[in-house]
Amino acid sequence: MSFNYSERMNHISGSATREILKLTADPTIISFAGGLPAADCLPFDKVGEISDELLRGGRAEKILQYGITQGLPSAREAMIEYVKKAGVKNITLEQSIVLSGGQQGIDLMCKVFLSKGDTLLVENPTYLAVLPIAAAYEANVVGVNSGEDGLDIQDLEAKINEYKPKLLYVVPTFSNPTGRTYSLRNRIAIACLTAKHKLPVLEDDPYSKLRFEGEYVPALKSVDVGDNVVYLTSFSKIVSPGLRVAVAVGNKEIISKLEITKQGADVHTSHLSQAIVEEYLRAGYIDKQLKKITPIYKAKKDCMISAINKYMPEEFKYSEPQGGLFIWGALNADIDTEKLFPEAIARKVAYVYGNVFFADDSGHNTLRLNFSNATPERIDIGMHALGDLLKEKIKGDAR
Numbered sequence: 001m002s003f004n005y006s007e008r009m010n011h012i013s014g015s016a017t018r019e020i021l022k023l024t025a026d027p028t029i030i031s032f033a034g035g036l037p038a039a040d041c042l043p044f045d046k047v048g049e050i051s052d053e054l055l056r057g058g059r060a061e062k063i064l065q066y067g068i069t070q071g072l073p074s075a076r077e078a079m080i081e082y083v084k085k086a087g088v089k090n091i092t093l094e095q096s097i098v099l100s101g102g103q104q105g106i107d108l109m110c111k112v113f114l115s116k117g118d119t120l121l122v123e124n125p126t127y128l129a130v131l132p133i134a135a136a137y138e139a140n141v142v143g144v145n146s147g148e149d150g151l152d153i154q155d156l157e158a159k160i161n162e163y164k165p166k167l168l169y170v171v172p173t174f175s176n177p178t179g180r181t182y183s184l185r186n187r188i189a190i191a192c193l194t195a196k197h198k199l200p201v202l203e204d205d206p207y208s209k210l211r212f213e214g215e216y217v218p219a220l221k222s223v224d225v226g227d228n229v230v231y232l233t234s235f236s237k238i239v240s241p242g243l244r245v246a247v248a249v250g251n252k253e254i255i256s257k258l259e260i261t262k263q264g265a266d267v268h269t270s271h272l273s274q275a276i277v278e279e280y281l282r283a284g285y286i287d288k289q290l291k292k293i294t295p296i297y298k299a300k301k302d303c304m305i306s307a308i309n310k311y312m313p314e315e316f317k318y319s320e321p322q323g324g325l326f327i328w329g330a331l332n333a334d335i336d337t338e339k340l341f342p343e344a345i346a347r348k349v350a351y352v353y354g355n356v357f358f359a360d361d362s363g364h365n366t367l368r369l370n371f372s373n374a375t376p377e378r379i380d381i382g383m384h385a386l387g388d389l390l391k392e393k394i395k396g397d398a399r
């Protein structure tokens with residue numbers, strides 16, 4: 001039996017990563033596809049201790065009861081302290097909202113700003129989950145060119161003038177998928193230009209704490225001159241994605257719109273999860289956790305880079321990230337990484353083909369590799385298999 005679905009469902013196809021992740025649930029496949037933290041980086045003991053204390057202590061009743069949509073005030077206080085470390089200062093309680101993961105922040109910002117036919121500007125390539133979200137609101141997604149330094153400011157201005165966008169979405173630090181970080185100069189230029197055009201910006205920052213080399217760059221929000229930047233940071237990659245906790249801070253009016261839409265979505269984020277993150281922050285565990293996990297991820301990144309140098313064809317061009325979870329690469333223009341994917345799976349290795357990150361269906365010769373989840377041994381084996389496949393392809397094409 002077929003049902004009569006809403007018109008918007010015609011614009012939403014299954015996310016490519018969902019399909020890829022299904023395939024890679026097979027433990028015999030070495031997956032460089034997802035953005036999952038390593039299992040040995042999840043803080044089982046601390047979260048266990050905190051949960052026990054919370055459920056047996058004086059806050060238990062509040063935690064198991066309904067609460068306000070914006071989130072537990074004490075959790076927001078702790079999170080406001082936490083975002084100061086990214087340079088995001090002078091935030092009041094009413095300028096903050098706890099969300100059920102960064103993904104919800106993206107969804108609600110799109111819901112708040114995008115009507116059918118409105119334009120969302122994104123970096124090209126962008127975090128792939130933004131594309132189906134925008135499609136669900138029947139919005140038009142336009143990619144802005146970018147380079148090592150950040151967004152191409154001239155292109156950004158041209159696209160603001162041409163499309164009159166309602167929202168700009170960016171991941172300025174250790175971007176997903178490119179791993180790149182916008183310079184401070186580029187951030188200032190984005191802040192000034194978007195303020196001039198009164199264009200709201202969603203700065204999505206799940207990765208900046210995972211810096212293993214290079215110099216700290218303050219958040220785009222820290223140079224916000226028009227109060228038009230909403231800063232969103234998630235605890236998924238540094239504490240646990242299963243807890244589903246993120247926080248958004250920014251313009252009071254925008255935060256209150258997010259609150260109204262969140263009310264309809266899930267009433268509020270799980271109190272237990274909020275309180276776990278709050279206590280984790282208050283106890284100072286986050287710094288210890290970062291001290292533990294950043295060297296682990298750096299070692300895995302180094303391991304993947306050395307495997308790239310050992311096994312990948314010289315045509316594979318990549319940029320080495322200073323943090324985050326991903327390496328982004330490109331092959332010769334005639335290699336289609338999506339078409340190649342089933343052959344990679346047959347050789348028991350997975351990646352995310354790059355075209356799914358582009359707003360304009362380009363990037364067919366690109367791919368994203370995640371280094372955080374696999375063990376160093378499996379990184380070596382998987383990259384060997386992938387390198388052999390790509391070399392064979394390139395040789396075959398040259399014949």
Ligand SMILES: Cc1ncc(COP(=O)(O)O)c(C=O)c1O
Pocket residue numbers: 035100101102103104127171176204206234235236241245246
């Ligand atoms: C750039 C970016 N934003 C948001 C998310 C969603 O994360 P979560 O909803 O777990 O916070 C991810 C996850 O991979 C991401 O890479």
